[in-house]
Amino acid sequence: MAKTRKAKKSWGYHLIIDAAGCNAAAIRSKPTIKAFIKELVPSIDMVAYGEPRIVKFGTGNKKGYTLVQLIETSDITTHFVEETDDAYFDVFSCKSFNPSIAIDIIKKYFKPTKLKIRFIKRQA
Numbered sequence: 001m002a003k004t005r006k007a008k009k010s011w012g013y014h015l016i017i018d019a020a021g022c023n024a025a026a027i028r029s030k031p032t033i034k035a036f037i038k039e040l041v042p043s044i045d046m047v048a049y050g051e052p053r054i055v056k057f058g059t060g061n062k063k064g065y066t067l068v069q070l071i072e073t074s075d076i077t078t079h080f081v082e083e084t085d086d087a088y089f090d091v092f093s094c095k096s097f098n099p100s101i102a103i104d105i106i107k108k109y110f111k112p113t114k115l116k117i118r119f120i121k122r123q124a
Contacts, residue, residue, distance in 0.1 A: 010121035012074065015099045017089040019106060021113030027080040027087055030054050030065065036109040037069050037076065043105060044097040046071040087112070092122075 026032045037052045049070040056065045064080040073095040079088045087110060091102055099119045106112070 010123050012092060012094045012122035013096055013099075014118075014120050014122055015089070015091040015097075015102055016118040016120070017087075017103070017106060018116040019087040019089065019110060019112035019114070020084075020116075022080070022085050022087050022110040024082075024085050026110050027064065027085060028082060030056070032109060033065055033067055033078075033080070036105065037067060039109075040076065040091075040102060040105050041069065041071060043101050044091070046073065046076075046093060046095070046097065048072075 033054050034052060037054075041048045049072050052067055052069040054065055054067050056063075058064060061081070061083040064082040065078075066080070067076070067078040069076045071093060073093040075090075075092055077090045081087065087106075089102075089106060091097070091099075099117075103115070103117065106115075
């Protein structure tokens with residue numbers, strides 16, 4: 001006999017943003033990236049777990065900063081692509097948050113010309 005599966009609440013919330021045509025100086029500035037994450041975390045009611053890791057590496061079309069910020073309920077990561085001035089943001093948390101606030105802060109710091117936004121509820 002097959003087991004019936006109980007409907008579960010969402011376990012996590014995942015904001016995925018592809019940002020095209022960002023401000024070139026901003027995505028190349030470690031202080032700007034650090035200021036961004038320091039504003040984003042409390043603005044979406046999260047708690048940072050340690051300091052953000054902001055590292056520039058790669059070559060050619062892969063060169064740029066990568067940001068990793070652990071939060072008590074998961075993580076925030078971003079990859080900045082210098083060749084195209086694009087950025088790829090992921091905010092994942094098992095605690096709910098307002099994606100509009102994160103989007104507004106991304107716009108404030110990086111001024112993208114185009115955004116592709118997906119917000120999904122995660123559940124295994």
